[in-house]
Amino acid sequence: MQTIFQTIKDIAIKIDHAIKTEDLGYSDSSNASGEDQLKLDVKSDYIIEEAFKGVDIVKALISEEKEGVLELHEEGIYTICYDPLDGSSLADVNLSVGSIFGIYEGEPRGENLVASAYVVYGPRIELMLATKEEKPLHYRANEGLFNLIGEVSLNEKGKLNAPGGTQQYWSDYHKRFVESLFAEGYRLRYSGGMVPDLHQILLKGGGIFSYPGTTDVPKGKLRQLFEVIPFAFMYEQAGGQAINDKGMRLMELIPAHPHDTSPCFFGSDYEIEALKEAYGIKA
Ligand code: AHG
Ligand code: MN
Ligand code: MN
Secondary structure (H helix, E strand, O other): OHHHHHHHHHHHHHHHHHHHHOOOOEEEEEOOOOOEEEHHHHHHHHHHHHHHHOOOOEEEEEEOOOOOEEEOOOOOOEEEEEEEEEOHHHHHHOOOEEEEEEEEEOOOOHHHEEEEEEEEEOOOEEEEEEEOOOOOEEEEEEOOEEEEEEEOOOOOOOOEEEEOOOHHHOOHHHHHHHHHHHHOOOEEOOOOOHHHHHHHHHHOOOEEEEEOOOOOOOOOOOEHHHHHHHHHHHHHHOOOEEEOOOOOEHHHOOOOOOOOEOOEEEEOHHHHHHHHHHOOOOO
16 A cells, blocks of 8 residues: 555656646546546546556556546556546636545445545645544645645534535525524635645534535536545544435445446534434434
8 A cells, every 4th residue: 555655646746747837728538527628637647547557556547537447457456546636627727626546445436445545736735645544644745755744633513614516506405504504603615626625624623515416416526436435534534424415424335337426525523413404314
């Protein structure tokens, strides 16, 4: 696993360089979810693929930017599912973006995730690594080296509310839930990039990030293997909770297709319990 983590550090430095120096425009292709790809999405995907080609414990790769499974090493143990550049449409307005990695042993599904990682490309490059043994570890890069800042733990209750999805298409009970948090004094924090938004909640001690099913997109937008499950693991390891709109742990998701999405809620205990009540989810 340390080889995979070292490879992710090398990848982070290269993608950060690409973000800072390369063309921010669109390519002429689209991805498996039908979204137009930026040149940076394609470049980041290429950087990751090339890096893991040299790591023989990696059996296969599944990328948000590619349709199928890329088999790498027959004798490998891990399948890495990744979003090469999350929030890439924010690069041209100079907001933070990220990369997300889910490391699975066996079939890629929630219960088989053994580690996850994400990188934030902001004013600095930051990295969070989570394994089953410990709380997520937070690193910051300085001149190409990642220094450990410390372990990350969520408080029982936070102050931040990051509500995703098009508000016009929210259900009435979701609207009431979001409004009830603001009425309690929660502050809106939503950049439109799940990596910096979820990172902020983790580091500021708590709150909730939601991306519900909506009338236009009933199963939500965020993809299970590359976005939802890796962050669910981070939040649970930090002492928080991560569930879908039925109250099921996101770590129990079994995608039928690599690009399947799920409604998702990540937060500290207090906010997730409030969500369950608002959604009529029995304990
Ligand atoms: P990607 O850039 O990989 O397609 O994903 C962007 C995601 C996520 O980062 C963010 O939380 C969400 O899309 C924002 O969606 P809305 O614009 O619908 O809020
Ligand atoms: Mn994404
Ligand atoms: Mn992406």
